[in-house]
Amino acid sequence: MFQFRTIKKDSSSQARLGELSTWHGSIETPIFMPVGTQATVKTLTPHELEEIGAGIILANTYHLYLRPGADLVAKASGLHSFMGWERGILTDSGGFQVFSLAKLRKISDEGVEFSSHIDGSQHYFTPEKVMAIQQQLGADIAMCFDECAPYPCSYEEAEKAVQRTSLWAARCRESHQREDQALFGIVQGNVFPDLRERSARDITRLNFPGYAIGGLSVGEPKDEMYAILDLTDEHFPADKPRYLMGVGEPEDLIEGVKRGIDMFDCVLPTRLARHGTAYTHEGKITVRNAGYAQDFRPIDEECDCYVCQHFSRAYIRHLIKAEEMLAARLLSYHNVYFLIHLMKKIREAIQQDRFLSFSQQFYQHYKF
Amino acid sequence: MFQFRTIKKDSSSQARLGELSTWHGSIETPIFMPVGTQATVKTLTPHELEEIGAGIILANTYHLYLRPGADLVAKASGLHSFMGWERGILTDSGGFQVFSLAKLRKISDEGVEFSSHIDGSQHYFTPEKVMAIQQQLGADIAMCFDECAPYPCSYEEAEKAVQRTSLWAARCRESHQREDQALFGIVQGNVFPDLRERSARDITRLNFPGYAIGGLSVGEPKDEMYAILDLTDEHFPADKPRYLMGVGEPEDLIEGVKRGIDMFDCVLPTRLARHGTAYTHEGKITVRNAGYAQDFRPIDEECDCYVCQHFSRAYIRHLIKAEEMLAARLLSYHNVYFLIHLMKKIREAIQQDRFLSFSQQFYQHYKF
Numbered sequence: 130m131f132q133f134r135t136i137k138k139d140s141s142s143q144a145r146l147g148e149l150s151t152w153h154g155s156i157e158t159p160i161f162m163p164v165g166t167q168a169t170v171k172t173l174t175p176h177e178l179e180e181i182g183a184g185i186i187l188a189n190t191y192h193l194y195l196r197p198g199a200d201l202v203a204k205a206s207g208l209h210s211f212m213g214w215e216r217g218i219l220t221d222s223g224g225f226q227v228f229s230l231a232k233l234r235k236i237s238d239e240g241v242e243f244s245s246h247i248d249g250s251q252h253y254f255t256p257e258k259v260m261a262i263q264q265q266l267g268a269d270i271a272m273c274f275d276e277c278a279p280y281p282c283s284y285e286e287a288e289k290a291v292q293r294t295s296l297w298a299a300r301c302r303e304s305h306q307r308e309d310q311a312l313f314g315i316v317q318g319n320v321f322p323d324l325r326e327r328s329a330r331d332i333t334r335l336n337f338p339g340y341a342i343g344g345l346s347v348g349e350p351k352d353e354m355y356a357i358l359d360l361t362d363e364h365f366p367a368d369k370p371r372y373l374m375g376v377g378e379p380e381d382l383i384e385g386v387k388r389g390i391d392m393f394d395c396v397l398p399t400r401l402a403r404h405g406t407a408y409t410h411e412g413k414i415t416v417r418n419a420g421y422a423q424d425f426r427p428i429d430e431e432c433d434c435y436v437c438q439h440f441s442r443a444y445i446r447h448l449i450k451a452e453e454m455l456a457a458r459l460l461s462y463h464n465v466y467f468l469i470h471l472m473k474k475i476r477e478a479i480q481q482d483r484f485l486s487f488s489q490q491f492y493q494h495y496k497f
Numbered sequence: 498m499f500q501f502r503t504i505k506k507d508s509s510s511q512a513r514l515g516e517l518s519t520w521h522g523s524i525e526t527p528i529f530m531p532v533g534t535q536a537t538v539k540t541l542t543p544h545e546l547e548e549i550g551a552g553i554i555l556a557n558t559y560h561l562y563l564r565p566g567a568d569l570v571a572k573a574s575g576l577h578s579f580m581g582w583e584r585g586i587l588t589d590s591g592g593f594q595v596f597s598l599a600k601l602r603k604i605s606d607e608g609v610e611f612s613s614h615i616d617g618s619q620h621y622f623t624p625e626k627v628m629a630i631q632q633q634l635g636a637d638i639a640m641c642f643d644e645c646a647p648y649p650c651s652y653e654e655a656e657k658a659v660q661r662t663s664l665w666a667a668r669c670r671e672s673h674q675r676e677d678q679a680l681f682g683i684v685q686g687n688v689f690p691d692l693r694e695r696s697a698r699d700i701t702r703l704n705f706p707g708y709a710i711g712g713l714s715v716g717e718p719k720d721e722m723y724a725i726l727d728l729t730d731e732h733f734p735a736d737k738p739r740y741l742m743g744v745g746e747p748e749d750l751i752e753g754v755k756r757g758i759d760m761f762d763c764v765l766p767t768r769l770a771r772h773g774t775a776y777t778h779e780g781k782i783t784v785r786n787a788g789y790a791q792d793f794r795p796i797d798e799e800c801d802c803y804v805c806q807h808f809s810r811a812y813i814r815h816l817i818k819a820e821e822m823l824a825a826r827l828l829s830y831h832n833v834y835f836l837i838h839l840m841k842k843i844r845e846a847i848q849q850d851r852f853l854s855f856s857q858q859f860y861q862h863y864k865f
Contacts, residue, residue: 167819168812174823176803197790197815205793205811213807422565425573435544439581443573444536447565451535454822455542 131269131311131338133158133370133391139484143362143389146479149185149370151269152309153209153217156184157476158370158391161382161468162219163398167192168202168212171399172458173465175214180435181466182473185217185270187394190263191226195245195252199265207267218268219394222259222301222315224275225343225375236276238293256300264307272341273301273332275315280348287319290344295331302335313339313372320353322360329364340365341372342390346381354381358388365389379408379471379495383488386475398468402460405449408467412496416442416460417449434466499637499679499706501526501738501759507852511730511757514847517553517738519637520677521577521585524552525844526738526759529750529836530587531766535560536570536580539767540826541833543582548803549834550841553585553638555762558631559594563613563620567633575635587638587762588631590669590683593645593711593743595622604644606661624668632675640709641669641700643683648716655687658712663699670703681707681740688721690728697732708733709740710758714749722749726756733757747776747839747863751856754843766836770828773817776835780864784810784828785817802834 130150136157137146147158163170163178166189170178178186188208193199205211208218227233231243231252240255256274263271274297278290294317305312314337318324332340342361345354358373365371372392373385382393398408405417409429414421416428427437428445436445436459448456471491478487500518504525507513515526531538531546534557538546546554556576561567573579576586595601599611599620608623624642631639642665646658662685673680682705686692700708710729713722726741733739740760741753750761766776773785777797782789784796795805796813804813804827816824846855 167815167821169816169819169821169823172822172826174803174826175807192819196819197811201791201811201815204791205809211809211812211815213812423569423572435542439543441573441579443565443569444579444581447535447569447579448537451537451560451564453535453537454540454825455537457822458540458542458826 133339133368135367137480137482139479140482141485142387144386144475144479144484145389145391146476147370147391149391151185151217151311153215153269154184156217159382159386159472159475160184160392161472162187162392162394163465163469164189164394164396165212166396167196168208170461170465171403172454172461173399175212177462178214178465179216181462182469183216183465185219186214187219187221188266188268189223189226190220190259190266191223191230193220193266194223194262195247199262203265203267207265209267217270219270220263220266220268220272221374222263222272222274223254224315225277227254228277228279238296256297257304260301260304264305264310267307268310270311270313270339271305272313273298273315273337275317275343277317277344277347278319280319282319284321284324287317287321287324290319291317291324291328291331294328298332298335302337311338313337313341315341315343315374316364317344318357319344320349320357322357325357325360326364333364333366337369339370339372341374343374345373346376351381355384355388358385358390361389379468379491380497382468382471383475383491387484387488398464399461402464403457405456405460407460408464410494416445418446421446428460428463429467432463432467434463436460436463436466501707501736503735505848505850507847508850509853510755512754512843512847512852513757513759514844515738515759517759519553519585519679521583521637522552524585527750527754527840527843528552528760529840530555530760530762531833531837532557532762532764533580534764535564536576538829538833539771540822540829541767543580545830546582546833547584549830550837551584551833553587554582555587555589556634556636557591557594558588558627558634559591559598561588561634562591562630563615567630571633571635575633577635585638586636588634588636588640589742590627590631590640590642591622592643592683596645596647606664624665625672628669628672632673632678635675636678638679638681638707639673640681641666641683641705643685643711645685645712645715646687648687650687652689652692655685655689655692658687659685659692659696659699662696666700666703670705679706681705681709683709683711683742684732685712686725687712688717688725690725693725693728694732701732701734705737707738707740709742711742713741714744719749723752723756726753726758729757747836747859748865750836750839751843751859754847754852755856766832767829770832771825773824773828775828776832778862784813786814789814796828796831797835800831800835802831804828804831804834
C-alpha cells in the first residue's frame with residue numbers, strides 16, 4: 130500500500146509535515162534518504178541505519194543492473210531481502226548515471242546505448258527495460274527513466290531532454306505493472322523556469338503517486354537551484370510527495386523544505402566521511418587536519434550519536450592518518466545521523482509551527 | 498589488580514580452564530585476543546567487540562609509538578580511553594615488529610636502532626624505552642622487549658637471541674614501575690628444545706605474573722611448533738597464565754589449549770576477512786569465489802552471529818566484487834566471532850571434562 134498525506138502546513142513557508150506509507154512501514158516527511166548505491170550505504174549495516182533512524186534508503190538501478198545484476202537480486206527475493214533491510218527503499222532510474230557515469234554511445238527517442246564504467250561492456254536502456262529492472266529489484270518506490278541534461282547546457286538541449294523525459298515517462302507509466310511498487314515521475318528543465326513548468330505540466334498530467342525534481346545540484350549556482358525550487362508549490366499537486374533528487378547539503382535541505390520538498394537523497398554524508406570530513410552544528414570540519422591531532426572533544430559537542438558519545442576528533446584523526454577503515458565508518462555514521470536528525474528537528478519545528486525561526490537559528494551557528 | 502587462577506584441569510590433556518582478572522574485568526581462559534594493531538581491531542567498533550564477547554584485545558607498541566605516538570595516547574589518558582574500549586588490553590613489546598616490519602639498522606645488547614616502515618625515520622628501542630612507552634599506553638598487560646630470531650636460523654643465532662632476551666627481560670623487570678599494569682616475560686629459542694628450556698628457565702626465574710611463548714608461527718612447519726608447545730607444562734609454572742603469541746588458526750588454538758596454553762592472539766581473522774575469506778565449521782571458504790555468486794546461505798549455517806543471521810554469501814560476495822568496505826566489516830565480524838566462540842566452546846568442554854572429544858568432533862568437520 131502506498132499513501133501520502135499532509136499532517137501540517139507551516140504558516141510562514143511552504144514547509145509541510147507529512148506521512149509517507151509504503152509496503153515497508155510509514156515514515157514522517159520531510160525525510161533524508163541515505164544512498165546505498167550498490168545495495169549498501171557505504172560502510173554501514175542495516176542495523177546501524179535503523180539505529181540512526183533512517184526510514185527509507187536509495188539504491189541505484191544503473192549500478193545494481195551492472196553488478197550483481199537484477200536477475201540475482203530477484204533470485205534473492207528482491208533488494209530488501211538481498212541486503213537485509215526491512216524498511217523502505219527507492220531505486221532511481223539510472224537516467225542520471227547513464228548520462229554522467231557511463232560512456233554514452235548513442236541516444237535516441239527509443240533509448241540510450243552506453244558502455245559500462247566498470248568493464249566497458251555495451252548496454253541499452255529503454256524506459257521499458259528500466260521498468261523491468263526496477264521491478265526485479267523490487268523497491269517500494271521506482272523512478273521513471275529520464276534524460277538529465279548537463280549544466281551548463283543550451284535552452285534547446287534542455288528542451289529536447291524535457292520532451293524525451295515526457296515521452297519516456299508515458300512509456301514507463303504504461304509498462305510498469307508491479308502493484309507493490311509506486312512509480313514516481315521526474316521533472317526536468319535544467320535552470321529554465323518555462324521548461325520546468327512545461328515538464329511539470331507534462332509529468333503531472335500522467336498522474337503519478339509522487340513527483341521528483343531531477344537535474345538540479347549538477348553544478349549550477351545555489352541561487353539558480355533555489356529559484357527553480359521556488360516554483361515547487363505552483364508546479365506540483367499538494368497531495369503528492371515531492372522529491373528533490375541528489376540534494377544535498379544541510380542548507381539545501383532547509384531551503385528545500387522551505388519551498389515544499391518532502392524527500393531528499395544525497396551521497397555527500399558518506400562521501401565526505403571517506404574524505405575525512407564531518408558535519409557539525411557549526412559547519413563542516415576536516416577531521417584529518419593537523420589541528421585536530423590533540424582535540425579530545427567529540428566531532429560535534431551537540432550530537433548524541435554513538436560516535437560522538439564514544440570517540441574523540443583526535444582518535445578519528447589517528448584512524449584517518451593510519452588509513453584504518455574504522456575512520457570512514459565512524460564519520461559515515463555520524464554524518465548520516467547528522468542529516469537524519471536535522472530532518473527530525475525540522476519536522477518537530479514544522480509540527481510546532483516554528484520552522485522559520487528554526488532555520489534562522491540553524492544559520493546562526495552553521496558556517497559555510 | 499592482576500590475578501590468575503585455574504578453575505579446572507582437563508583429565509586427558511594439559512588443557513585448563515582459568516580466570517584472568519585485570520583492572521578492566523575478569524575473563525575466563527583459554528581466550529583468543531583480537532588484534533587492534535593501531536588502536537582499532539580493523540573495521541570493528543569496541544561496541545561490536547563487546548557484542549562478540551571479546552574480553553581482552555591486543556594493541557601494538559611499535560605501531561602506536563610511531564603513530565599517533567605514546568605521548569598523544571597518554572594525553573588521552575591511555576589506550577582504553579583513546580580508543581573507547583573498557584575491557585582488557587595487552588600491548589606487545591614491539592620486538593617482533595622491529596625485527597620483521599621495520600628496516601633494522603643496528604642491534605646490540607644495549608638496544609635496537611631501526612627505521613620506521615612508514616616514513617623511514619630513525620628510532621632506537623631499548624628495554625627501558627619500550628617499558629616507558631608501554632607504561633604511557635597503559636594497557637593491563639605489557640610485554641618484555643625481546644629478540645625474535647627468524648625461521649629458519651642457525652642454532653647460534655637463536656642462542657644469541659635467547660641470551661639477549663634474558664638480559665633485556667631483567668632490564669624490563671627493573672624499569673617497569675606501573676602498578677596497574679602486569680608485565681609478562683617472553684620465552685624465545687626458535688625451534689630448538691634446549692634453547693627453549695634455557696630461555697624458560699632464565700625468564701621464569703625473574704618471576705613474572707605471566708609468560709609468553711614468542712617466536713613461533715613464524716614460518717616453521719606446524720609439527721615443529723607443536724613439538725615446542727609439548728614442553729609448555731614442563732617449562733612454565735602452573736599458577737601463571739601462558740600466552741602463545743601471534744597464533745593462530747582454529748586448529749592451532751585447539752592444539753595450543755591441549756598443551757596448556759591460556760591466551761592467544763592473531764591478525765588472521767581480520768586479515769583473511771579483508772581478503773574475502775571466512776571461517777566456517779567445515780573449514781575456510783573464499784567468499785569472493787564465483788561459486789558463491791548465487792549461494793544464498795549464510796557464511797556458516799551453524800553460526801549465530803549477526804552476520805550469519807542477516808546476510809548471505811551471495812550478498813557478501815557482491816560487496817567484495819563491488820569493493821564495498823562493508824564486505825571486510827561483515828567478514829571481520831564473523832571471523833572474530835568464530836574464534837571467540839570456538840574458545841567459548843573449548844572452555845565449556847574443559848569445564849565438562851570432554852575437551853578431547855570436543856577436539857575430535859571439531860576435526861571431523863573442519864577441513865584444512
